[in-house]
Amino acid sequence: MRANTPTAKTNANKKVFIKTYGCQMNVYDSDRMADALAPAGFVPTRDAADADLILLNTCHIREKAAEKVYSELGRLRKLKGERAKAGKDTMIGVAGCVAQAEGEEIARRADVVDLVVGPQSYQALPEMVARAGRGERVVITEFPDEDKFDSIAMTPKKILASRGPTAFLTVQEGCDKFCTFCVVPYTRGAEVSRDVNKVLTEARTMVEAGVREITLLGQNVNAYHGEGLDGSPWSLAKLLHALAEIDGLWRLRYTTSHPRDMDDDLIAAHRDLPSVMPYLHLPVQSGSDRILQAMNRRHTGDDYRRLIDRIRAAQPDLAISGDFIVGFPGETEQDFNDTMQLIRDVEYAAAFSFKYSPRPGTPGALLDDHVPDAVMTERLHALQALITEQQRAFQESRIGRTFDVLFEKKGRNPGQLVGRSPWLQPVNVQAPERLLRTMQPVTITHTGSNSLFGDLAESDNHAALHDAQVMAQLETAS
Ligand code: 5AD
Ligand code: SF4
Numbered sequence: 278m279r280a281n282t283p284t285a286k287t288n289a290n291k292k293v294f295i296k297t298y299g300c301q302m303n304v305y306d307s308d309r310m311a312d313a314l315a316p317a318g319f320v321p322t323r324d325a326a327d328a329d330l331i332l333l334n335t336c337h338i339r340e341k342a343a344e345k346v347y348s349e350l351g352r353l354r355k356l357k358g359e360r361a362k363a364g365k366d367t368m369i370g371v372a373g374c375v376a377q378a379e380g381e382e383i384a385r386r387a388d389v390v391d392l393v394v395g396p397q398s399y400q401a402l403p404e405m406v407a408r409a410g411r412g413e414r415v416v417i418t419e420f421p422d423e424d425k426f427d428s429i430a431m432t433p434k435k436i437l438a439s440r441g442p443t444a445f446l447t448v449q450e451g452c453d454k455f456c457t458f459c460v461v462p463y464t465r466g467a468e469v470s471r472d473v474n475k476v477l478t479e480a481r482t483m484v485e486a487g488v489r490e491i492t493l494l495g496q497n498v499n500a501y502h503g504e505g506l507d508g509s510p511w512s513l514a515k516l517l518h519a520l521a522e523i524d525g526l527w528r529l530r531y532t533t534s535h536p537r538d539m540d541d542d543l544i545a546a547h548r549d550l551p552s553v554m555p556y557l558h559l560p561v562q563s564g565s566d567r568i569l570q571a572m573n574r575r576h577t578g579d580d581y582r583r584l585i586d587r588i589r590a591a592q593p594d595l596a597i598s599g600d601f602i603v604g605f606p607g608e609t610e611q612d613f614n615d616t617m618q619l620i621r622d623v624e625y626a627a628a629f630s631f632k633y634s635p636r637p638g639t640p641g642a643l644l645d646d647h648v649p650d651a652v653m654t655e656r657l658h659a660l661q662a663l664i665t666e667q668q669r670a671f672q673e674s675r676i677g678r679t680f681d682v683l684f685e686k687k688g689r690n691p692g693q694l695v696g697r698s699p700w701l702q703p704v705n706v707q708a709p710e711r712l713l714r715t716m717q718p719v720t721i722t723h724t725g726s727n728s729l730f731g732d733l734a735e736s737d738n739h740a741a742l743h744d745a746q747v748m749a750q751l752e753t754a755s
Contacts, residue, residue: 293319294328296349299336301532302465302494303373305445307334310372310399312432317403326356330368330406335375337460340634346375347387354389368409370394370402374464378638380418393418396450396465420466437486441685442714443697444488448476448503448516449495454535456562457573457640458602458633461496470495470503473511473519480520487714490528490683490697491520498531499538514542521550527716528683530701532558533600536576536584548591555592556626556700559585560600564619565612568605571644578619585623596626596671596700603660604633604653606644613656620663626671626700628664632657672702672724679734682719684712695728703728 297307357367370392377395391409395418405415451466505511564578632653635642682696682704694708718734
């Protein structure tokens with residue numbers, strides 16, 4: 278039994294604090310790190326000052342990532358010193374994509390760090406902690422041959438049950454697209470898909486623990502090609518069909534997709550599977566064909582427009598979100614205007630936008646013709662103003678509509694619950710706590726800055742019913 282291993286004994290009741298930066302894949306990985314450390318006796322804490330082990334799960338996608346990690350490590354050095362004065366040891370680890378990219382360099386530059394672990398090696402954490410406990414500095418950033426997913430313990434039902442009705446499930450990792458601005462193919466490696474039966478088993482475990490909505494994760498999730506139940510590679514569409522059969526799994530989402538991998542079957546799944554939510558994150562990055570080519574996206578602005586038309590023909594209620602980069606080397610005013618035009622044509626429900634930042638080791642970092650920072654700032658502001666306008670229009674278009682909301686947690690105000698709309702918007706509703714983890718029809722009354730407000734459609738019915746009964750009683754009485 279693992280619980281009786283020496284590691285478990287020495288670590289019994291130790292606490293781990295994990296700080297997560299970056300994407301949802303990192304959020305998922307942080308949970309998996311906590312899971313991997315649980316058999317070794319670690320319980321999660323939300324308070325870094327109370328932690329025997331502090332892990333930074335870092336992101337390298339954009340600017341100053343490494344600098345941020347080093348300054349956080351400076352703060353942690355102080356914390357470690359304070360805890361040492363109180364006679365407590367603190368172990369510090371750097372995980373995630375900065376760990377992968379910087380490796381030994383981190384251990385060299387920051388002596389406060391005890392361990393450095395890349396995203397492919399979290400299953401080694403218990404052993405690394407044991408070695409670091411013996412005074413060794415441990416760095417593991419190789420890409421192991423075995424399937425990373427196989428060796429990580431599946432999240433126990435008890436833990437899942439405490440995490441609410443929505444969960445992430447990584448089905449694919451890495452990327453072979455090599456967009457010229459992006460570090461992902463280098464930090465996360467080549468595209469790997471998990472076998473269908475493993476995904477289904479994990480999804481079923483989640484559902485048994487009360488999960489009702491699963492978001493399938495992958496850097497390039499729609500390139501999914503895991504080994505299917507019949508031994509042949511299955512597409513994401515086929516995987517969605519199999520997941521949609523699981524009783525009690527009400528909602529499915531997937532992110533992030535590349536326009537080139539939106540095949541006909543996946544588009545049809547949005548039409549044919551009611552549990553596939555009408556929301557699609559489909560980054561385009563730029564609307565200029567010249568820049569798209571320089572980014573190695575391998576599609577044009579019009580290819581993207583035509584694709585959006587086909588997806589909307591299959592599911593007219595679909596909300597699209599995107600990612601944009603402004604100031605890619607060589608981007609002219611005309612290129613930027615092409616991006617703005619594409620945004621006007623597509624009408625986004627939401628979008629993330631960034632100033633280009635050269636990532637060491639990517640082909641983009643070797644390009645000249647940099648766009649001055651002031652110009653990038655100006656373009657970013659203009660783009661964000663347009664997106665905000667579209668986002669507001671989308672929010673307002675929900676007013677008066679009634680749709681299902683999956684209640685996830687208590688709201689800020691007493692008696693309030695917060696759930697998600699099919700389009701991923703937070704919805705605030707006065708509702709009894711017993712409705713947590715259930716899905717209820719809600720009629721939207723008004724919008725907040727980033728969320729919606731509504732009333733339980735059924736409670737309206739109840740209220741109407743109640744009023745009718747009171748009226749009937751009054752009439753009988755008179
Ligand atoms: N500079 C700016 N933004 C970037 N992204 C990825 N790499 C860079 C970079 N070097 C953005 C892209 C991507 C999102 C996750 O981050 O828009 O879709
Ligand atoms: Fe990066 Fe996405 Fe391009 Fe892959 S497809 S290189 S993850 S931006």
